[in-house]
Amino acid sequence: MTKRYWLMKSEPEEFSIDALAKVKVEPWSGVRNYQARNYMRDGMRVGDGILFYHSNCPEPGVVGLAEVASLAHPDPTQFDPRSDYHDPASRPEEPRWLLVDVRFKRKLARTITLDELKAQADELGDFALIRRGNRLSVLPVTRAQWDFILALE
């Protein structure tokens, strides 16, 4: 089966690439967007490549590599009333939100910044990350984009 590639955003103040390096595997809780959920549920398979992206920070960009470590399964935080991600409308017998486990691979030698990626828009082709107004936190990356971005490292 062909390996697929993804980009996943995280705010470094919430959960950084260094935090992932420390714990090794992290359940990617808190995704509350249907399109992002559908990518995890319908698209992701164990072993797929992940570009780890820092958002909402001084230098937004790709900072590391990870891989999909599990198929999608229910996100327990949706049922936890004390969690920021609690969703009272979701029922355990029919969970609305899913997550995958994400395994650390390596940190990049440097940050491939959003600015750089925007500057290379022609070479990257259609890429959800640099589309105007993009807010998706989980998005697909083509093999060509993956190779191109890593060649910038």
Next chain:
DNA sequence: GCCAACGTTGGC
């Protein structure tokens, strides 16, 4: 099913 109001994301 439309759409105004509202909430969130995320770059700057």
Next chain:
DNA sequence: GCCAACGTTGGC
């Protein structure tokens, strides 16, 4: 902290 973009909610 501002605000553009966009998703969701809920009244009608």
